[in-house]
Amino acid sequence: MEIRATTDEDLDVFVDTVHAAFGRFPETPIEGGGLWWSALEMDRGLLALTADGRPVGTAAAHSFELTLPGETLVPAAGVTAVGVLPSHRRQGVLSALMRHQLAELRGRGEFLSVLLASEAQIYGRFGYGPATYTARLTVPRHKAALAVPRARGMADASAAGSGTGPDPSSVEVLRRAECGEILEEVYDRYRRAQPGALSRPHRWWALRAGQPPISPAPRYVAVHRDADGVPDGYASYSIGQPETLTVDETIATDDTVFTALARFVLGHDLISQVVFKHVPPEHPLRWQFADFRAGKVSGDTDWLWVRLLDVPRALTARGWFMDGELVLDVRDPFLGEHGRYLLTVRDGKADCVPTGREPDLSLDVGDLGSVYLGGTAPSTLVRAGHIRAHSPGAAALADALFRAERSPHCLHWF
Numbered sequence: 421m422e423i424r425a426t427t428d429e430d431l432d433v434f435v436d437t438v439h440a441a442f443g444r445f446p447e448t449p450i451e452g453g454g455l456w457w458s459a460l461e462m463d464r465g466l467l468a469l470t471a472d473g474r475p476v477g478t479a480a481a482h483s484f485e486l487t488l489p490g491e492t493l494v495p496a497a498g499v500t501a502v503g504v505l506p507s508h509r510r511q512g513v514l515s516a517l518m519r520h521q522l523a524e525l526r527g528r529g530e531f532l533s534v535l536l537a538s539e540a541q542i543y544g545r546f547g548y549g550p551a552t553y554t555a556r557l558t559v560p561r562h563k564a565a566l567a568v569p570r571a572r573g574m575a576d577a578s579a580a581g582s583g584t585g586p587d588p589s590s591v592e593v594l595r596r597a598e599c600g601e602i603l604e605e606v607y608d609r610y611r612r613a614q615p616g617a618l619s620r621p622h623r624w625w626a627l628r629a630g631q632p633p634i635s636p637a638p639r640y641v642a643v644h645r646d647a648d649g650v651p652d653g654y655a656s657y658s659i660g661q662p663e664t665l666t667v668d669e670t671i672a673t674d675d676t677v678f679t680a681l682a683r684f685v686l687g688h689d690l691i692s693q694v695v696f697k698h699v700p701p702e703h704p705l706r707w708q709f710a711d712f713r714a715g716k717v718s719g720d721t722d723w724l725w726v727r728l729l730d731v732p733r734a735l736t737a738r739g740w741f742m743d744g745e746l747v748l749d750v751r752d753p754f755l756g757e758h759g760r761y762l763l764t765v766r767d768g769k770a771d772c773v774p775t776g777r778e779p780d781l782s783l784d785v786g787d788l789g790s791v792y793l794g795g796t797a798p799s800t801l802v803r804a805g806h807i808r809a810h811s812p813g814a815a816a817l818a819d820a821l822f823r824a825e826r827s828p829h830c831l832h833w834f
């Protein structure tokens with residue numbers, strides 16, 4: 421078997437092969453009509469070929485920016501279009517593709533790769549760990565009343581007298597087709613401050629490559645504007661049977677904007693329930709209902725998987741919120757690597773250097789990927805038996821150190 425990089429000339433054969441692996445047809449649009457593969461970067465694709473030159477496997481990568489804790493933006497390879505023909509499975513084709521791809525990414529100087537896993541059993545062996553989570557929240561309209569925020573009544577001398585005038589912000593309903601630029605701009609503002617979020621490169625919007633609201637599927641979009649009329653949030657939605665308003669995504673540059681958009685869709689007439697797709701499982705919205713049980717969380721699942729390609733570079737790239745020191749003994753079974761690092765955090769920045777000191781934690785690189793964005797507590801993986809803590813306080817210290825300013829979330833589909 422040979423693995424080779426693709427060029428623009430390979431687009432048709434690449435797209436045919438990956439669709440055959442998924443048992444789909446390239447000409448059949450995904451939900452809403454977006455041809456996701458139009459955004460593929462063919463200089464980042466790989467084809468696995470048999471000895472007589474027949475393509476049997478594919479993998480590709482998008483050039484994204486990932487937001488790390490501390491509002492740090494870094495490049496991340498978005499691994500995608502991974503497939504092996506049903507006739508050639510379980511013969512090591514994917515393993516060979518992954519090995520080739522990881523080497524190639526390192527060769528380009530990349531230090532993080534990310535993906536969405538079609539099945540959760542595939543990617544752990546290649547050093548990826550689930551790092552962000554998502555869920556849907558279903559709210560029956562008759563339970564949708566929001567509580568008065570308790571903090572509003574609390575004494576705050578600096579804010580005395582504020583919050584009593586009319587709300588100067590506004591919500592306008594537009595059609596998806598007439599507000600592409602607003603969506604692109606608001607999403608970009610949002611993702612820069614949200615740990616775990618990925619960039620949506622301009623060409624994705626231009627090509628409408630993806631799921632709604634990137635794709636051209638008909639949608640209404642509630643656009644929120646601040647007091648100066650500047651768009652600062654949106655909710656893209658459609659209404660279907662049975663009397664359900666489904667929100668594809670609620671993008672807000674701050675929590676009050678999210679609340680305003682939630683209030684707007686929950687107040688829609690002629691519906692019996694609202695489904696918010698892609699909310700973080702522990703989103704504050706649940707706490708905002710007068711009835712705590714109003715919002716039912718379902719479909720709680722992993723979303724972004726993270727793989728560190730260069731441990732010291734990745735750990736020093738993110739922001740940190742507490743000073744401390746940890747010795748991490750990191751194994752990378754797939755690549756046959758092993759390193760022990762002293763992580764020292766001071767004033768929000770980390771230093772990470774090889775050390776001979778006794779470790780505080782021993783872990784696989786995939787588990788480091790899971791805790792890296794702050795969305796999985798190291799102690800959870802200690803309790804699950806995946807990370808080994810060498811002293812009683814090590815897990816608690818790691819929990820405190822790895823925590824992000826807010827829980828990471830990603831809703832970009834690729």
Ligand SMILES: CC(=O)SCCNC(=O)CCNC(=O)[C@H](O)C(C)(C)COP(=O)(O)OP(=O)(O)OC[C@H]1O[C@@H](n2cnc3c(N)ncnc32)[C@H](O)[C@@H]1OP(=O)(O)O
Pocket residue numbers: 441442499500501502503504505508509510511512513514515516535536537538539541542545
């Ligand atoms: C980021 C993305 O693009 S996600 C999309 C992934 N693609 C798909 O789901 C499309 C349908 N599936 C496929 O094309 C293939 O089954 C693939 C790509 C998942 C696996 O390809 P293969 O060439 O069969 O994998 P390979 O032979 O290298 O398997 C390596 C190991 O992973 C295991 N493995 C592979 N796929 C799976 C799976 N779906 N579930 C459980 N274990 C799996 C194999 O058993 C093997 O284990 P072993 O090393 O202990 O023997």
